[in-house]
Amino acid sequence: xxxxxxxxxxxxxxxxxxxxxxxxxxxxxxxxxxxxxxxxxxxxxxxxxxxxxxxxxxxxxxxxxxxxxxxxxxxxxxxxx
Amino acid sequence: xxxxxxxxxxxxxxxxxxxxxxxxxxxxxxxxxxxxxxxxxxxxxxxxxxxxxxxxxxxxxxxxxxxxxxxxxxxxxxxxxxxxxxxxxxxxxxxxxxxxxxxxxxxxxxxxxxxxxxxxxxxxxxxxxxxxxxxxxx
Numbered sequence: 053x054x055x056x057x058x059x060x061x062x063x064x065x066x067x068x069x070x071x072x073x074x075x076x077x078x079x080x081x082x083x084x085x086x087x088x089x090x091x092x093x094x095x096x097x098x099x100x101x102x103x104x105x106x107x108x109x110x111x112x113x114x115x116x117x118x119x120x121x122x123x124x125x126x127x128x129x130x131x132x133x
Numbered sequence: 134x135x136x137x138x139x140x141x142x143x144x145x146x147x148x149x150x151x152x153x154x155x156x157x158x159x160x161x162x163x164x165x166x167x168x169x170x171x172x173x174x175x176x177x178x179x180x181x182x183x184x185x186x187x188x189x190x191x192x193x194x195x196x197x198x199x200x201x202x203x204x205x206x207x208x209x210x211x212x213x214x215x216x217x218x219x220x221x222x223x224x225x226x227x228x229x230x231x232x233x234x235x236x237x238x239x240x241x242x243x244x245x246x247x248x249x250x251x252x253x254x255x256x257x258x259x260x261x262x263x264x265x266x267x268x269x270x271x
Contacts (some may be wrong), residue, residue, distance in 0.1 A: 058185075060183050060184075060185050060253065060255055061183050061266050062255070062266040062269045099270060100269055101268060101269060101270055101271040106185070106188055106253070109185075109187050109188040109191055110188070125185055125188070125253075127185070128255065128266070128269055129268040129269050130249070130250070130251065130252060130253055130254060130255060130268070131254070131255055131256040131266065131267035131268040131269075132182070132184075132213055132225065132248055132249060132253075132254030132255075133213075133224070133245055133248055133249045133256075
């Protein structure tokens with residue numbers, strides 16, 4: 053299964069690009085599993101104050117089921133205002 | 134009535150006020166966030182904001198709707214700047230109008246506090262020797 057990752061702020065710097073495709077080993081997967089993959093490939097994510105994920109422009113929980121081709125946006129700690 | 138916008142040019146507070154005006158109101162309260170010249174004693178050169186715009190617009194709209202439900206304000210406007218902002222410039226402006234002032238104060242405070250927690254906007258503080266992403270690390 054292929055997931056499209058979009059990153060902003062410090063997350064973009066950690067993965068070294070603003071967008072990438074991530075191949076997941078299994079046919080189905082959750083946001084929680086995606087987080088583990090990302091933290092394994094890019095350990096700097098574990099040093100952030102928080103790491104959240106959005107699909108379809110909304111925050112999603114760790115249990116959210118991903119489908120092939122989904123676009124997941126990585127949201128490091130926000131700091132507007 | 135909720136008005137939200139993400140802009141890349143400087144914010145005019147009078148224009149934000151005009152979005153919430155109306156004869157029902159006895160008061161309009163503004164919160165205006167500006168670029169501070171230092172953080173922990175280190176001089177700041179400028180700020181640079183990144184934004185996931187479609188989601189930021191949705192989250193700002195949610196905040197506006199929640200503020201109207203919680204505090205019965207007549208109207209609220211939330212405008213945020215993105216891109217590079219110089220010292221003293223306005224980077225966020227919130228205006229709430231209400232028949233009585235108290236609820237407009239409460240709505241403004243709720244809106245800026247929630248915006249800082251939920252809206253996908255990221256602030257980079259740029260110093261003489263480097264930069265950092267605000268709030269990224271504990």
